[in-house]
């Protein structure tokens with residue numbers, strides 16, 4: 089499988105999976121996608137059903153991933169999948185178990201990983217792929233990132249102890265939930281450096297950009313990222329769409345998915361699965377009050393928001409102003425016309441902060457061709473959904489999952505199971521749960537005493553020279 093950029097030219101080289109693994113954006117500023125979507129016909133789907141039943145989630149992961157990844161011995165790929173998804177990493181041996189709710193809904197539980205959020209699923213595999221490829225190339229990797237919550241901790245838990253990899257993760261001092269802080273800062277590992285910056289999340293992100301802009305420094309200290317545009321993260325997520333379909337649709341009929349959406353990563357993986365031929369009827373995109381994407385799917389106008397216009401909500405991992413993976417979907421929407429994508433994302437969006445596809449035939453036929461619908465949910469909807477699912481099903485869901493349940497209920501069709509992706513455990517957002525149902529969520533035993541563990545964090549002013557000095561000191565050690 090070869091990859092192309094959403095902004096590429098016809099004669100551009102087409103790199104393979106391992107070449108794009110360690111890169112972020114394509115050199116032209118676009119995002120990588122496979123040059124075509126491998127097709128899973130009925131026979132393939134039957135085979136996958138058998139593989140999941142006999143070899144479990146790691147076997148299915150290998151089967152699906154092998155369609156996208158050349159240049160690795162099948163036994164090696166299998167071993168990496170076993171390391172990422174084998175015993176002890178996720179709380180269920182099924183990795184992504186499903187459960188049925190009232191009213192035609194199902195939950196696919198993506199939050200059984202070490203940090204209780206779905207980002208673990210992709211990060212666990214990414215860490216193993218990195219370690220494997222760095223070993224082949226005989227080099228190391230310094231992951232430098234900024235996080236306001238889930239991504240940073242998922243990255244740290246996935247990368248710790250892996251050969252050749254160290255992580256520097258910036259967080260805005262005092263601005264994460266106590267649980268999120270404890271989860272990251274309790275990690276005691278010489279290759280993990282937690283940094284609390286005296287500033288807000290945007291300051292942290294600016295520091296990362298400033299360090300990365302110093303190309304000599306970046307090269308010398310082997311600096312890279314694990315952000316949400318990484319293709320390997322997306323492709324890892326395709327696997328659980330297949331697993332959830334296999335588990336819910338025992339007869340092979342179609343299902344729909346509802347996805348709590350921020351950067352359009354999770355639902356993009358659903359789009360890829362649908363393009364491969366997985367029987368997905370509808371993909372329901374759910375946003376919170378930050379409804380940039382819902383606005384696009386209703387009006388055809390994509391207008392990014394400024395940081396100041398981005399609201400802090402009770403489903404904070406979806407508080408985005410600009411959906412970093414959206415360009416990938418627009419590329420497919422426009423018939424893979426890279427010239428038009430370049431014009432929209434490199435010119436129009438930069439100059440005007442928006443673009444409008446409402447008058448185009450592509451937008452008008454979007455729903456029929458891609459099965460994608462959207463809706464948004466507010467704080468009160470979230471609380472109501474949490475209370476409702478608790479009352480009807482005796483199950484507590486987290487606020488992000490609640491956004492998806494709210495929007496999913498508007499789109500349920502008789503005879504088509506609606507699978508809501510559960511993206512976090514309620515324990516991470518205890519205050520909102522308590523507001524909804526009047527009691528704190530139960531805490532899985534593996535998180536007992538988390539906040540009491542010793543904290544490992546370096547406090548730092550918002551200053552790039554201090555950050556560079558810290559990296560230089562720790563990496564050469």
Ligand SMILES: *Cc1c(COP(=O)(O)O)cnc(C)c1O
Pocket residue numbers: 205206207238239316348349350351352353354355405406488511512
């Ligand atoms: C990251 C995250 C999301 C949003 O996922 P995207 O891939 O950015 O759309 C939803 N819920 C939770 C809990 C998350 O951590």
